Every structure is written in C-alpha cells, then in structure tokens.
Amino acid sequence: MGTVKITSWNVAHLERLTRAHPTAKERRRRDAVVREIRELAPDILCLLEGPAGEAGIDLVANDLLDGEWVAVKAADGNYATRGDQWIWFLVRQDLAARASLLPVGTWDAFAGVSWTCHLWGEFTEGTHRHYRHPQVLILDWNGLRVEFIGLHLKSKFINQGERLWRDERERFIREALTARIKMATEAANVRAYIDAKFRQVGNPALFVLGDFNDGPGKEYFEEQYLFFDLIANIQGNVFATSRFLNHGLFDIPDELCWTVRFRDFVQPDRRPEILLDHILFTQGLVNGSLPWQVKPHAGKVEHEVHELANAGLPKDSQTSDHRPVSLLVTTGPNP
Template identity: 30%
Template structure:
C-alpha cells in the first residue's frame, strides 16, 4: 500500500463559493487556478497513491470534490475523501484511491483519539503560568484497511506555523529584533506543546497494544538539525519529540524515509532563512513516523523530487508556475499488507 503525503500550498485560493464552488478567487484567476490544479493532478497521477493525505486543503468538501473531478478527467484515478474539522482555510484531508490497495478507510473515534480534541495545560507564552491550550489544527486520525492486511492508524498532522508577520523586517532592525524573537518563540512553544501532546498519545497507543500499527505524517514545520532558536533559546526539535526517547526503546518510532534518501536530496521545501543568513535553504519539514510494530513493513519511501520537478516551471514565479511550495513524500508498506 502506497501512502503519499503532501502539503499543497493554499488550495483554498483555487476556489470561490465554498459549498457551490467555482474555479478562481481574489488571489488566483480561474485559468491560473486550473493551471495550478492541473500541475498538482499530474504529480498525483505520477505517484499513483493508494492513500493520499493532504495539508492546506480547501475549506469545503465541495471544493475538494471539484478538484477530484479534474483529477479524474481523461481516465485519472478516482478518490474518496475524509475532511478534518479544524484548520479554517487550511483543512486536513485523507483521500482513498478507489480500486487501489486501500480497501476502505474511516475516522478513528475511539476514546483515546477523541481526547486529542481536549484542552490541556501548557506555558506557551513563557510567563511561567500554565494555561489552557489546544491544537491549532487537531490531527486527523483515520483507520485504513489495506487489501489482505491488518488496519493501519494514520495520524495526519499540520503543526502551528513558525511564520512571523513582517519577520524579516523586524529581525533586520536591531530595535525591533526583540519583538521578532518574542513572536518566534511563542510560535515554537506552541509547536512544542502540540508535539508533546501528540507524543503522549503515541506512547499510549503502543503501551495499550505493542502491536499497534501507526503512521504519523504531515507537515511538522520542523525537521532534523537545530535551528537558531533551538541552539540559542533552547526550544525543542519537534520531530525528535515525535520519534520518542532513547530511554524507552520499545516506544521509539522510526522515520519512514530518512535513511533511504541521499543527503543532497533530503529536503521537502526551500525557503530563505534570514535568521541564519542562508538563501534558498533546503528544509525537511514533512515526515513519516512509523510505530515499532509497523516499521519492519516499510518497504520503501522517499521524496517525490522527480514528479514534482517535472511539473515545476519556476519556484519563485507566479503561483501557477509550480504545484506547491512543498514536495510530496511517500512510503510503501509491504508484507503482510499487500499479501
């Protein structure tokens, strides 16, 4: 069973009308929106996923359905959808290819999963006071039933963004740099709070059932290595939190493709890093994290550079010149899932 995850840049800007959607918006003309969607559709067709999980999906099911109609044109694959409730104009989605190796899927509604929607106490603003906090976007948790295999729990995650409004302007001015640092630290504390909360859920799944078959995927807004804030302000590396502690080896999750991709290709996005002064910095923001029992069944995985590059005219041009600002990632689960 092939699982593809992709943060598709602001799909909501492709549409107007919500439940009665049409192509185009105040941001993109109808032709530009269809051109962008066409690039995305061709990448998805090239990857041919059995299960496709998305971040930054549109705000309405009918808008996603309009895109799926375009995807199915000229004999393309048909997909069924599950949409997350949270995220406003950046919804989480899971899509099942009809006739593929994912026989069925549905929302996970067990009591443990339902607690992910509860508030908890955390000090996200650094004032040393614990206050109520909840996910910016609650993870979308589904159960996928592979053909001739056991169910797999898929957790789709899109953590709080690190983006700071007018960040570069604030950072470059010594007088306003403290304001930037404060806003950046608030975002990172919120991301850390969400990572720790999700990690407690992952621990509980394995503690409850050592054979738990779990995949966590999505845009974690963080990756390997330590950025300026982790080095100097002692914030946390989100991916390290989700993978687990070496003090509890039986609970450690495995990265889905880290060891399968060359160092030069180990990125899913490229952005200018004005804090460290690195232009067009390659960043690994999107991940698969696999539970201990399922890890041996990961047959392969990677970052879909070839399919993405084939549909990219230029990254810094018009929106319709690229499929997204993130590249898709994928894993393939083998025996006994595929028989």
C-alpha cells in the same frame, strides 16, 4: 506480496483551485497539480492545506481527479479544524471500503482537547489546542488496523518577521519563541495519542505524516533558547525502543533530504533547502512482526515527479512550494 504507496503533500492553498471561475493562472496550476498527483500514483494521499469543508474536497476528488481517489470523511461531519487549510486523506477506489476516519472525539478522549501551556520560563498558566486538528485515517487490512495520523502543526510565521528581526529583534524572538513552544505542545499531544495506542495494542501499525513546520531559524532557537528538537517530541524516547518512531527518509542521500527551499533571514548562511514534511512509523513496521513492512530505502522526496510536473511553468503557476514525500510499504498475509 504487494505494495502500498503512502504520500504526504502540502499543496499550498488548494482551496483556491476549487473556485467556480478560476483565473488562467489558477487553471494552469490546477492542471499541474492533477498531473503531479497522477504521476505520484499514491494508494493513500495525505493532503495538507486542502480545501475547507467536504464540498471542496469532493470537487478535488470527483471533478479534478475524476473519482480515481476517494475522500475519506468523518462519519459525524466533525473535523475540529479552523481556518481554510484542512487535512484530508484520499485513497484509491479499491481501498475506500476499508477506510474510515477516527472521530476527533476519540482522539480528544485519549490525548486531550486542550492542554496547559507555559511559555518558556513563565509561571503564568495558559492553554493551547490544535488549530488544525490531526486527522486519523484507519485502514482495515484483513484484520490489521493501520492508522495514519495526518498532521499540520502550527505555523511559526511571524507577521513582518523579517522587519522585526532587523529592527525589533527582542520582540521578534519573543513572538517566535511563543509560536515554537505552542507548536512543541501540539507535538507532545500527538505523542500522547501514540502512547495511548501502545497502552491499548502492544504492537500498533501506526504512521505519522505531514508538514511539521519545523523550519525557519530552527537551529538558532533550539541552540540559544529552547534546547530541544521538535521531531524528538513526536518520535519519543530512543531508550524506550519499542515505542520509538522510525523516519521514512533516514536512509536517503543528504542532498535529497529536503522538501522546501527558501532564504532564512534568521540564519542567512544556512542551507536554503529544509525538510518540513515527514513520514514516521512504529517499530513493528520494520522488525518483521507485522504483515506490513517498510524495507530499507523505501522512502523518498518526490523531486523528479515534482520538477517534471512544474517544468516550464512560471513560478506563480507551479503546483506548490512543498515537494511530496512518499513511502512504499511491502504488504503480505497476516502471520
């Protein structure tokens, strides 16, 4: 028996730490990021807000981390990602030969490149697509295909949102609802890929991890306007039990179940600590039917590692506003 540690971390504009001539503040932050990753010691690391392009992630893996982890790249060089916040997988050197990245064209063939999107109550038909295309790490574990869907859903950030909420509330609500609906359709597209896997393999070993951006004002919009929960779009139908995804943090104490702290101007009385970062996985990984197993209390938010890495640093030099989440998987021989 052995273990594999899976970690997801939004490192908040990691691109800025790969510049040729970093400022003193950036050097302090870069050194702290390296310390935090080494202390986390993941076997598989999903990085959110990673650098744009292969040259940037090579600098992270080879220069900052001294080649201890290997960046898993697309064989065709296509990541279908816009902007400068990319999704990357780093794996320990001993896993590199087993690891590959699913071509984005394969994802699109199973789940669609773009899709119809109706705003709430509107008959006008629009389309939407991923701004940051999901990246899928494939690990060949002695013949068992394990897939990790790295996900960073659309941001719900609204320009001048706090001012609009105060002075032009209807405009803010319309813009926020538009963003949330688009984000929900991205989650539905992820679920379409998961359902495709269940049509191909009766019992897939599948993880979904990353930043789902399900935070500011979520209860307000869900209770007043949308009446659905984003995470449920990905987890699936609880009555279709074999296809329902488990959550890696479901059995940790409530006071530890958060990854970001911020003041929510939409709901100022709500608890400032929210859970934006998640790890989900298929039933076969808990019911004993696969050689990979997630035991009780295997998931956690890495509060201790994060706070030790940032102790004594000024706010502008701290590693990230997100805390990493990890899951320890017990591995064994194929049955």
